[in-house]
Amino acid sequence: MQIIVCENYDQMSFQGAEIIKSILLHNPSAVLGLATGSTPIGMYGLLAEACARGEISFAAARTVNLDEYVGLGEKDSQSYVHFMRENLFDKVDVPMANTHLPNGKAADLAAECARYSALLATMPQDVQVLGLGSNGHIGFNEPGTPFDSTTYVVRLTENTIRDNSRLFEKIEDVPVRAVTMGISEIMRAKRILVMASGKNKAKAVFGMVKGKITEDCPASVLQRHADVTVVLDKDAASLL
């Protein structure tokens, strides 16, 4: 694992954006695996600015996202598809037809998981962006998830629901289920970029980088991947 420790969130975002920019410059039709959450917002902002300046283009890029809440769709402001449009897709030149997320409103969720998994098999990620849950989750693969998992419906842990409730009016509004890319599908990416900031991520960062490889800390599986770059701010790196 290559570890880059930055002074603060802005620098972390800058480093992350530079990595994605160089991937797109070398391969304009790259498959970008994307994450939602607070962590990549700064990076997406920088990528949108770079695109507006004409430094990079997403016109030929294809994207696959990690996850979506069950029951939420494009019209719901808390959905991940809404998040992606607001923070990246509507600000860059990516054709919407090239962007993919699981459909949280699918009537048949098992069929939706099979569809998304089959789609992922046809477009392995050139890079997968990951945030990190404070419990070590990647995507919404919570502690205990088998490393060979493929796209499935997960019941979120109390810890994750609490962490995510900051984005909802009240904790009862947080969906308790999500469709998530499985761990084996994350590991299929040619390159992985993990970003984390803040003290509340320090324990999970330690588990990911230096801990035992165990399903109790899903991110620890990344130690088995040949090309992982971890970009942290000082607080997230404080236990390393």
Ligand code: F6R
């Ligand atoms: C988001 C995702 C999650 C988040 C993680 C960290 O698509 O899959 O794993 O990356 O929960 O979230 P933030 O960045 O909000 O701390």
